[in-house]
Amino acid sequence: MITIENLCKRYNRVDAVRDLNLDVRAGTVFGFVGENGAGKTTTLSILATLMLPTSGRAYIGGHEVTTDPAQVRRLIGYMPDSFGVYEDLTVREYLAFYGTAYGVAAPVIERRTRELLDVTNLGDRADEDVGHLSRGMQQRLGVARCLMHDPPVLILDEPASGLDPRSRVEMRELVKNLRERGKTILISSHILPELAEMCDEIGVIQRGALVACAAVEVVTARASGQRQLAFDVLRGGRVLGRVLQEHASVTELLTVEDERVDVLFSGDEAQQAELLRDLIVAGYPVVAAREIGGSLEELFLRLTENDQAPPVGERGAAEREKAGTA
Amino acid sequence: MRDLRQRGGQARHILRNPLLRKELRQRMRSGRTVLGLSLYLLVIGAIAFVFMYVNVQGQTLLLQPTRTAELFTFLSYLQLALISFVTPGIAAGVISGERERQTLSVLLTTPLSPLSVILAKWLASISFLSLLIIMTLPLYSIVFLFGGVVPSQVFAVFVLQFVELGALASVSVFWSTWLRRTLWSTVLSYATTAALFLGFAVVGYLADTVAARNPDQVIWSYLAGVSYALNPMYMQASLESSSGFLAPNFYNPAFASIFQTVQAHSLSALPAWLLFFTVYAAGSALLLVASAVRLRPGSLAIVGRRLIRWMSR
Numbered sequence: 290m291i292t293i294e295n296l297c298k299r300y301n302r303v304d305a306v307r308d309l310n311l312d313v314r315a316g317t318v319f320g321f322v323g324e325n326g327a328g329k330t331t332t333l334s335i336l337a338t339l340m341l342p343t344s345g346r347a348y349i350g351g352h353e354v355t356t357d358p359a360q361v362r363r364l365i366g367y368m369p370d371s372f373g374v375y376e377d378l379t380v381r382e383y384l385a386f387y388g389t390a391y392g393v394a395a396p397v398i399e400r401r402t403r404e405l406l407d408v409t410n411l412g413d414r415a416d417e418d419v420g421h422l423s424r425g426m427q428q429r430l431g432v433a434r435c436l437m438h439d440p441p442v443l444i445l446d447e448p449a450s451g452l453d454p455r456s457r458v459e460m461r462e463l464v465k466n467l468r469e470r471g472k473t474i475l476i477s478s479h480i481l482p483e484l485a486e487m488c489d490e491i492g493v494i495q496r497g498a499l500v501a502c503a504a505v506e507v508v509t510a511r512a513s514g515q516r517q518l519a520f521d522v523l524r525g526g527r528v529l530g531r532v533l534q535e536h537a538s539v540t541e542l543l544t545v546e547d548e549r550v551d552v553l554f555s556g557d558e559a560q561q562a563e564l565l566r567d568l569i570v571a572g573y574p575v576v577a578a579r580e581i582g583g584s585l586e587e588l589f590l591r592l593t594e595n596d597q598a599p600p601v602g603e604r605g606a607a608e609r610e611k612a613g614t615a
Numbered sequence: 616m617r618d619l620r621q622r623g624g625q626a627r628h629i630l631r632n633p634l635l636r637k638e639l640r641q642r643m644r645s646g647r648t649v650l651g652l653s654l655y656l657l658v659i660g661a662i663a664f665v666f667m668y669v670n671v672q673g674q675t676l677l678l679q680p681t682r683t684a685e686l687f688t689f690l691s692y693l694q695l696a697l698i699s700f701v702t703p704g705i706a707a708g709v710i711s712g713e714r715e716r717q718t719l720s721v722l723l724t725t726p727l728s729p730l731s732v733i734l735a736k737w738l739a740s741i742s743f744l745s746l747l748i749i750m751t752l753p754l755y756s757i758v759f760l761f762g763g764v765v766p767s768q769v770f771a772v773f774v775l776q777f778v779e780l781g782a783l784a785s786v787s788v789f790w791s792t793w794l795r796r797t798l799w800s801t802v803l804s805y806a807t808t809a810a811l812f813l814g815f816a817v818v819g820y821l822a823d824t825v826a827a828r829n830p831d832q833v834i835w836s837y838l839a840g841v842s843y844a845l846n847p848m849y850m851q852a853s854l855e856s857s858s859g860f861l862a863p864n865f866y867n868p869a870f871a872s873i874f875q876t877v878q879a880h881s882l883s884a885l886p887a888w889l890l891f892f893t894v895y896a897a898g899s900a901l902l903l904v905a906s907a908v909r910l911r912p913g914s915l916a917i918v919g920r921r922l923i924r925w926m927s928r
Contacts, residue, residue: 337724338911358917359726367724373717377641389633390725434721 290315290442290473291336296345298331298497305331307497309345313475313490315441318468320488320505321477328497329477330370333446336475337367349442363391366435370447370477374427376420380411383419383430384437391438398437405433408466410459425456432463443467445476449483461487516580517543518554518561523574526550532573536564632731634722638739648743655697655747659690659754667757683761690755691772695851698744698780699812703804706740706787708797710910715797729907733788737903741784748776771854778895779847783808785899785906792906815846844887845894853887 291313298306306328313319323329334340336347338358346353352360375383381402388398406412409429414422422430428448435443448464449457464487467474478484484491485505492502522529530545538556554561565578642648663686670682710733713719722732752773758764787804794800819842826835843849908915 334720337720339720339723355916356920362724362726365724367721369717369720371717372721375637375641375718377645378637382637382640386633386637387725389636390722390727392726 290350291319291475292348293332293336294346294348296332296335296347297343298328298335298340299343304497306335306342309494309497309499311492311499311502313473315473316468316471317489318464318474318476318487320484320491321475321494322479322484322491323477323494324479327494329494330446331497332494333367333444333475333477334369336361337365337369337444338362339367363438364440365442365444366432366438366440367444368428368431368435368446368448370450372431374419374422374430376418378419379416380406380419380422380430381415384433387434388437393438401437401439405436408436409433409463423456425452425459428452428456428460429463432460432467436467441471441473443472443474443476445474447477447479449478457483516554518552519544519577519579520550520552520568520575521577521579522548522550523576524548525574529568529573529575532568532571538564632727632735634727634732635735635738638735639742642739642743651743652747652750656750656754659693659751662693663690663754663757683758684764687755687758687764687769690751691776691851692848694748694751695776695779695847697747698776699783699808699847701744702741702780702783703787703801703808705743706737706784707791707801707804709736709740709788710791710906711794711797711800712791714795723911729910730904732910733792733903733907737781737784737788740788741780744780745777748773748780768854772851775847775851775854778892782895782899783811785902789902789906792909812846812848815842816848818842819846819849840887841890844890847891850887850891 291311293309293311296306296309297304309328309332311319321329321332331340335342336349336354338354338361341355346355348354349361350364352364354361375386378386384402384405385398388401389395393401402415403412406415409432411422411426411430411433414426419427419430432443432445432448435445445464449460452460461483464474464476468487476484476487488505490502490504493500520526520529520533524547526547526549527545530542530550533539533550533552534542538554538560539552540555541553542550543553544551554564556564561578565575568575666682666686666689708715710719713722723729727735755769758769759766783804786807787800790800790803790807791797794803819839822835822839822842826832826839829835908918
């Protein structure tokens with residue numbers, strides 16, 4: 290649904306995007322991860338027809354963004370990383386304006402406004418001025434605005450940035466809901482655990498180049514040759530620590546306390562289950578054994594700590610075509 | 616007939632522009648608009664009333680026609696000054712303001728064409744002042760009660776003011792599109808307005824001075840005529856002095872000088888008017904197209920491609 294081929298964007302002497310290749314299949318949620326200034330917003334702006342690339346091509350639904358921008362605009366709903374609203378319009382007027390701008394018929398606008406206000410939990414705010422909404426509500430209204438013309442593709446640039454935890458959860462649920470409705474979503478963020486929950490695939494961009502691109506599970510697994518495991522025990526954490534240190538799959542003891550032991554574990558899930566069973570059989574009072582999150586963050590740090598990082602599971606359009614998996 | 620129907624269709628299309636409707640809704644329902652309109656009418660009404668009251672005192676006649684003509688001239692110049700001062704203030708932020716409020720990028724991802732966005736912004740920015748001008752019409756009609764001014768003169772002055780309003784709004788929209796900050800856009804819009812009024816007057820005066828010293832070089836006199844003809848202040852004076860009753864007895868020496876210049880350069884003649892309207896109308900259209908090209912990247916390339924496709928048919 291979204292294809293990017295050798296995309297480059299150069300500002301003066303700086304390469305904002307370098308030879309970027311990407312292929313997002315219809316109905317999937319693709320997470321675009323990168324530091325500030327990595328080139329995420331530039332790439333999304335090019336896809337949203339707001340910017341021309343220096344070279345390369347980008348297609349949405351088969352339409353090239355520079356030669357057929359009008360058609361592309363009808364196919365996408367775009368939410369920039371920071372956007373303003375017409376504060377003196379009511380929520381209903383705001384959505385109606387964008388619906389009309391997209392040429393949606395008046396009765397459809399009315400029906401769709403009701404539906405979208407329902408989906409975004411803004412039904413009781415329909416007649417309030419947009420300026421009176423909280424930041425989280427305005428973000429959700431932004432998503433509703435993107436959906437007024439029912440586009441098959443959504444491009445969301447950092448939709449959760451600047452939101453409080455509750456609003457972030459609501460935004461995450463909203464994206465999941467849209468995925469269930471079959472929308473193709475390209476979403477950028479630097480909050481990696483959240484992306485892992487929402488996305489089917491993730492691409493990591495660093496200094497304008499894609500350094501990793503694969504399914505979330507693959508990225509997570511590759512990112513983490515070793516995982517951080519935390520064992521909660523009723524007592525005797527120090528003894529447990531010594532026992533765990535002897536285990537073949539435990540590479541390092543991270544924390545040893547009376548009631549908790551953290552280790553770096555290099556085994557797979559089966560080995561983890563086996564270790565847990567052995568500990569319980571041996572009579573250690575283990576209450577819980579859990580994986581500490583952040584593996585994606587580890588991956589991100591590892592990939593971005595030097596520019597020469599090798600691509601992990603890179604799966605650009607050309608490569609996909611070769612593999613016949615596109 | 617078909618042409619008329621087509622034009623009617625185009626007008627409806629422009630009025631159906633969702634951005635224009637939104638802008639009009641936002642502008643016209645605000646308290647500031649109502650307050651601005653009321654205050655302006657109150658001030659203009661008070662001026663007209665005081666003027667008439669002072670002139671009626673000790674007169675055997677109710678009001679002399681020459682005095683009503685002066686009232687008309689005064690009010691119309693007041694209105695021209697208002698247009699010149701207020702238009703850049705309203706229009707200079709229409710696009711840069713959207714950019715600063717971060718609403719422009721979203722607007723540009725809608726299927727609205729750049730030209731329709733620019734036209735909607737332009738029409739919306741002139742709507743308030745247009746309403747203001749139209750609302751003063753009943754006040755102007757007072758002068759008809761006492762004679763001294765003919766309806767065609769009033770009509771011509773209003774047409775000139777609408778052309779001027781459209782041109783100043785185009786200039787402001789142009790700067791607002793090309794510059795990122797509303798502050799700079801406003802500064803340059805006022806600078807351009809000042810250049811239209813003062814710049815052309817100064818160039819005209821200098822050319823007149825040189826022409827007086829070199830009577831054999833007609834080019835200077837011609838340049839002076841063109842400069843004055845492009846100055847809205849002089850062209851308005853040319854309308855009001857066209858029947859010749861105002862210039863000699865006008866009480867303000869500065870105005871009298873304008874009217875004398877108008878007569879000296881025959882600015883009431885048709886060529887001067889054609890020049891004024893052509894330059895201002897074409898200039899406005901060009902500025903609006905240039906703004907549309909600037910608004911969205913690649914617009915020019917797309918227009919070029921369409922043109923080539925159309926020509927190759």
